[in-house]
Amino acid sequence: MIKRINICFTSSGSTFNEASKVKDAVTAQESAIVRIEDVSTVYEGERRPAIRDVNLTIERNELVYVLGPNASGKTTLLETINGLLPAYRGRIFVFGLNVRNHGRRVRCEVGYVPQDFMVEPGEPYTAFDIVMMGRYGKIGVLQRPNEADHERAMEVMRLLEIEDLAPRPIGKLSGGQQQKVMIARALAKEPKLLLLDEPFSNLDPESREMVPRIINQLHEEKGMTTLIVTHDIHNMMKTCHRGVVFRDGRVVVDETPEKALHKLEVMR
Amino acid sequence: MIWLELDIMRRAVLGCVLTGILTGLMGVFVVRMRISAIGYSMSHGAFAGAALGVATSMNPLVTAMLFASITAFLIGPIADKARLHADTVTSIIFPLNMALAFVFLTLTPEIGLTSQVASVLWGSIISMTNNDVVYMVTLCAATLVIIHFVWKELFAIMFNRKLAEADGINTRAFVYLVIFLSGVVITFSIKLVGGLLIYALLFNPASSTLQFLEDMRKVIVVSPLLGVGTNLSGLLVSLFLDLPVGSCIVLVSTLVFAVSVLVSPKRRRKIENERR
Numbered sequence: 361m362i363k364r365i366n367i368c369f370t371s372s373g374s375t376f377n378e379a380s381k382v383k384d385a386v387t388a389q390e391s392a393i394v395r396i397e398d399v400s401t402v403y404e405g406e407r408r409p410a411i412r413d414v415n416l417t418i419e420r421n422e423l424v425y426v427l428g429p430n431a432s433g434k435t436t437l438l439e440t441i442n443g444l445l446p447a448y449r450g451r452i453f454v455f456g457l458n459v460r461n462h463g464r465r466v467r468c469e470v471g472y473v474p475q476d477f478m479v480e481p482g483e484p485y486t487a488f489d490i491v492m493m494g495r496y497g498k499i500g501v502l503q504r505p506n507e508a509d510h511e512r513a514m515e516v517m518r519l520l521e522i523e524d525l526a527p528r529p530i531g532k533l534s535g536g537q538q539q540k541v542m543i544a545r546a547l548a549k550e551p552k553l554l555l556l557d558e559p560f561s562n563l564d565p566e567s568r569e570m571v572p573r574i575i576n577q578l579h580e581e582k583g584m585t586t587l588i589v590t591h592d593i594h595n596m597m598k599t600c601h602r603g604v605v606f607r608d609g610r611v612v613v614d615e616t617p618e619k620a621l622h623k624l625e626v627m628r
Numbered sequence: 629m630i631w632l633e634l635d636i637m638r639r640a641v642l643g644c645v646l647t648g649i650l651t652g653l654m655g656v657f658v659v660r661m662r663i664s665a666i667g668y669s670m671s672h673g674a675f676a677g678a679a680l681g682v683a684t685s686m687n688p689l690v691t692a693m694l695f696a697s698i699t700a701f702l703i704g705p706i707a708d709k710a711r712l713h714a715d716t717v718t719s720i721i722f723p724l725n726m727a728l729a730f731v732f733l734t735l736t737p738e739i740g741l742t743s744q745v746a747s748v749l750w751g752s753i754i755s756m757t758n759n760d761v762v763y764m765v766t767l768c769a770a771t772l773v774i775i776h777f778v779w780k781e782l783f784a785i786m787f788n789r790k791l792a793e794a795d796g797i798n799t800r801a802f803v804y805l806v807i808f809l810s811g812v813v814i815t816f817s818i819k820l821v822g823g824l825l826i827y828a829l830l831f832n833p834a835s836s837t838l839q840f841l842e843d844m845r846k847v848i849v850v851s852p853l854l855g856v857g858t859n860l861s862g863l864l865v866s867l868f869l870d871l872p873v874g875s876c877i878v879l880v881s882t883l884v885f886a887v888s889v890l891v892s893p894k895r896r897r898k899i900e901n902e903r904r
């Protein structure tokens with residue numbers, strides 16, 4: 361078997377060229393996982409920025425809530441951070457890497473669960489296929505998933521108690537089951553940063569309790585960092601470090617979760 | 629009957645098999661990646677290009693490839709960025725390419741070129757040479773090797789391009805690779821069915837297979853087989869009824885598509901859901 365060519369950002373760093381080694385050194389000094397400087401994102405064809413003049417720093421191992429009314433720019437924030445929306449002003453660093461130049465490398469290490477992701481019933485993919493795909497970027501071009509990759513994907517599915525769904529067609533699962541598959545997909549890549557966009561909307565109460573528990577566990581064991589966009593804040597209050605409230609594309613509150621929640625209620 | 633000539637017959641069968649594999653395979657990517665508009669436009673670009681080749685006595689393969697590439701180059705970025713709806717662009721490119729093709733064919737010097745004109749318009753198995761067969765075998769092998777190596781990425785992009793991008797895959801590079809390969813395949817398939825009908829070969833086997841199979845790994849194998857099957861059936865029909873091969877192949881493959889839609893478990897489920 362050929363040794364894997366690592367095109368992605370990994371902690372080993374051994375396969376990197378010199379330029380990125382320098383960047384790694386920068387990362388080591390900086391504890392901020394995400395640093396956003398004066399960022400405004402404009403959608404193509406729009407004139408008004410969906411988020412504007414955002415400044416935000418998220419430290420390693422932090423668990424941050426992003427709150428705010430509909431259309432306030434929460435989803436836009438997440439997709440600007442992982443570089444899916446490249447049309448922004450300002451500067452964004454993730455793991456110390458400029459997202460504008462290193463977007464793909466960053467995305468190999470960022471788990472993303474999009475909002476309201478639902479699949480048509482006839483989609484020719486199994487739940488396991490979808491979870492495994494989370495690792496594809498990390499595995500690298502021209503490489504095939506190996507035993508360890510399979511094991512890792514199954515491990516995450518067991519963690520979320522969906523291992524028996526693995527061979528089932530994704531489209532035939534319930535909304536909640538699909539949502540858990542999407543979370544498993546994001547976790548399968550063993551992300552350093554996890555971005556969750558309203559991940560609890562379709563989950564039953566039992567899973568709403570389980571998913572935060574798993575995230576907490578990964579925070580403790582792997583030093584993961586997480587941003588969660590949600591309305592369902594009560595389950596996680598005890599472990600959440602910060603609440604960031606968006607309104608009309610601007611950060612209006614960046615406080616402890618209790619205070620953020622309080623201000624959010626006053627705003628209404 | 630000229631058909632019974634062994635050499636011609638052998639090349640015809642080989643042409644059907646190779647074209648069936650290639651279009652059936654690339655069609656799956658084109659349909660699933662929702663770049664049908666590009667495939668469609670490239671087909672007619674290749675048609676106009678082949679017509680130019682015949683008119684100017686250049687190699688129609690080269691000119692067809694050139695026109696397909698230009699079309700892909702023009703329409704690709706537009707469809708990719710969704711700045712302009714792909715449908716809108718297709719509606720402009722299609723008549724443009726048709727008009728060009730007919731102008732070129734009208735300009736064609738008449739002496740001895742009728743069969744070449746016919747092969748560009750309707751396809752002509754008889755004009756398939758041994759060289760054509762060699763090209764197609766090479767193309768088939770190259771395509772299969774390339775797809776084997778980038779299957780993982782294509783598999784993910786066919787599920788959802790945005791998610792694939794979010795997982796660190798360079799989706800644009802792979803979508804463009806598919807566009808490029810499809811352009812080459814279209815160009816080489818023109819001899820079989822002609823430039824007017826070539827798109828059906830790309831679209832029908834893939835869409836039929838996607839109607840009734842629910843495992844992408846099976847789809848990618850069955851669609852080329854179905855392409856081979858419909859091509860050979862079309863060839864047989866054309867032999868018995870003495871009709872143009874290309875038209876017969878498209879008629880058979882459209883019939884297969886219609887049947888697959890009617891018996892599709894997906895469609896049945898949809899109806900059941902609506903009844904509920």
Ligand SMILES: Nc1ncnc2c1ncn2[C@@H]1O[C@H](COP(=O)(O)OP(=O)(O)O)[C@@H](O)[C@H]1O
Pocket residue numbers: 403404406410428429430431432433434435436437
């Ligand atoms: N694809 C898009 N094109 C143009 N505008 C968009 C697009 N997606 C979102 N927007 C706009 O950007 C703003 C923020 O949207 P979004 O980030 O989805 O808000 P939230 O996630 O907080 O509900 C809204 O005004 C919305 O209309």
Ligand SMILES: [Mg+2]
Pocket residue numbers: 434435436475557
């Ligand atoms: Mg949103």
